[in-house]
Amino acid sequence: MRDFMYITKALADETRVRILMALRDGELCVCQITELFGMAPSTVSKHLSVLFQAGLVESRKTDRWVYYRLPDKQAPATIRGALAWVNKAIEAEPQILADTKQIKQILKTDLAEICKRQCKK
Numbered sequence: 001m002r003d004f005m006y007i008t009k010a011l012a013d014e015t016r017v018r019i020l021m022a023l024r025d026g027e028l029c030v031c032q033i034t035e036l037f038g039m040a041p042s043t044v045s046k047h048l049s050v051l052f053q054a055g056l057v058e059s060r061k062t063d064r065w066v067y068y069r070l071p072d073k074q075a076p077a078t079i080r081g082a083l084a085w086v087n088k089a090i091e092a093e094p095q096i097l098a099d100t101k102q103i104k105q106i107l108k109t110d111l112a113e114i115c116k117r118q119c120k121k
Helices: 002-011 014-022 030-037 041-054 077-090 094-107 111-120
Strands: 058-062 065-069
Touching: 002 014, 002 041, 002 077, 014 030, 014 041, 014 077, 014 094, 030 041, 030 065, 030 094, 030 111, 041 058, 041 065
Parallel strands: none
Antiparallel strands: 058 065
């Protein structure tokens, strides 16, 4: 029951659902996610923490960057089912399509440059 509650809490926020959708095509650094949403890094980190606690994202740290990705095929069926449901339910939503387009632009920008810009804010 606890796992179900973590998942439903995580999915009850638009920003967290948009983060999940942003990760469909591969992992993103926290800086890239922050760039996409234009939020404070601490706010993005809080959202990522809720998603991580629910098991909906995984992370890895390299140098000074932390990357997040969706779980692989080894994830529990509950997690895979929740992610599949979210994807199917909103993949064609205008906001998700706009986010996908913006992510492509963000991925063309040097990661160090994105991080540097965010440190100045």
